[in-house]
């Protein structure tokens with residue numbers, strides 16, 4: 264049954280470990296540094312927040328402090344990559360790839376060099392810092408750009424695997440990580456491969472709906488699916504951690520089975536995973552789709568959980584979206 | 594405004610700054626997150642501006658002729674909120690809502706929620722450009738108001754800021770005054786270790802600015818410097834305000850680890866006590 268090898272006590276949120284995805288990135292980065300000495304890390308005055316300080320402690324000679332200068336961060340990394348290094352550049356997603364988008368476009372994507380862009384403090388779950396720091400457009404920015412691999416891990420364990428995977432993929436890549444503690448519900452045994460979506464929940468019967476998500480909200484999607492099952496609604500839940508390249512094969516298969524889709528992400532509805540899925544299915548297998556995401560507005564100060572609810576990203580909102588899409592099913 | 598500031602007025606401003614520091618600590622404790630060192634270090638300058646320097650009207654924040662105060666380093670906004678509350682822009686009680694859901698007092702300032710903040714900021718390095726734009730517009734329309742831009746030292750790492758410095762120098766924006774919180778700290782450590790900024794004075798001078806160095810905790814020096822800036826007609830002016838991060842609370846002073854954390858409730862009590870017992874008698878370091 265549990266092919267995805269998720270934790271056994273999935274529904275027991277209070278007893279799950281809770282860590283931020285940035286911790287997984289920080290650990291993965293140290294490991295990547297151990298495995299390949301070409302890995303260098305550049306940070307823009309945010310080494311603790313981005314957890315690059317762990318790498319810095321271990322490999323001080325491969326850590327480069329850029330100061331508050333995200334444009335230089337991206338472009339110096341481009342030079343390092345052209346030379347032959349594997350640079351990870353870390354800042355808040357609001358500033359990288361937010362502020363330095365053109366630098367990324369020309370000097371990393373067009374140049375086609377393997378710089379790894381690490382967008383920390385992404386999403387509304389940043390919390391009290393407010394709208395300026397809650398990056399909700401980064402997936403769209405990165406996904407629209409040719410050549411960039413876009414990965415959005417769902418928990419700390421997956422963030423570590425994703426970091427290791429992009430360290431060796433030899434492509435310009437973007438990884439999105441978050442600030443706040445979130446449930447750790449995958450395990451070391453959960454399969455992870457860039458470009459391959461994982462089915463995290465598969466009903467024994469034909470599914471009524473397929474919920475496709477990425478990032479920390481995937482946990483809410485799984486909880487919603489369990490609760491819906493008690494109402495007799497069966498949901499497949501897919502972890503589409505790689506937003507680009509999208510795993511069309513898996514998405515097509517679950518769409519054909521369920522014939523209704525709900526997408527879930529902590530990002531503007533415009534341009535994110537939901538858009539990617541819709542673009543793909545509109546062409547290949549059109550089915551009704553509802554979108555869980557931020558509805559064309561900026562974030563605001565508040566506690567992470569409070570904001571997740573207020574912005575319609577919680578378990579109830581997902582259940583409502585499922586019921587809504589089922590009504591549209593012919 | 595008279596040219597010279599009287600001793601009584603200085604004393605009054607110092608007492609006010611102490612009260613504002615207390616409100617700041619209370620609001621940070623209530624928020625449970627936020628920045629402490631930078632805001633404390635800028636308390637004296639904010640007080641001098643809102644209670645003596647600025648031409649403004651808390652009851653009419655959209656008054657066309659008001660001086661514009663642009664805060665570039667948005668993370669220190671709690672000190673602006675505390676000062677504005679004391680100046681009468683909104684009830685002091687509202688400071689307790691800092692960083693809470695639904696509050697106008699966002700973690701970083703948002704113009705849409707409180708127009709008197711003038712601009713939205715937090716992402717560093719872009720305040721001076723906006724201030725320069727305002728100053729340029731005001732000059733086209735021959736407006737008399739002045740534009741002030743508060744910046745941090747850490748944000749001088751950012752290219753955008755130097756683009757603005759070059760622009761203001763080119764157009765000789767003498768109605769623009771920059772004030773830098775030169776506290777020598779940023780998040781990862783001391784500014785000169787993270788990305789050396791010195792010689793900051795000479796850099797601005799090379800870009801066509803008139804530059805002054807002052808003790809950012811000396812009310813008289815703050816007021817005099819702004820007065821001098823008004824007398825410079827062919828250049829923008831930069832005031833390098835040397836400040837002590839965490840000024841007023843011994844435990845926080847000079848410690849960069851206080852950049853981005855609030856006092857815990859027990860600490861808050863202790864800090865408030867420390868401020869209260871000074872009874873408004875804060876003496877400048879350089880007297």
Ligand SMILES: Cc1ncc(C[n+]2csc(CCOP(=O)(O)OP(=O)(O)O)c2C)c(N)n1
Nearest residue numbers: 308631715716717745746747778779780852
């Ligand atoms: C463009 C941008 N990059 C990074 C940050 C994150 N950040 C917030 S404050 C700060 C430190 C800047 O130093 P300074 O403003 O001098 O800090 P302070 O003296 O107030 O402690 C950084 C890097 C940001 N707000 N904006």
Ligand SMILES: [Mg+2]
Nearest residue numbers: 746747778779
């Ligand atoms: Mg500083």
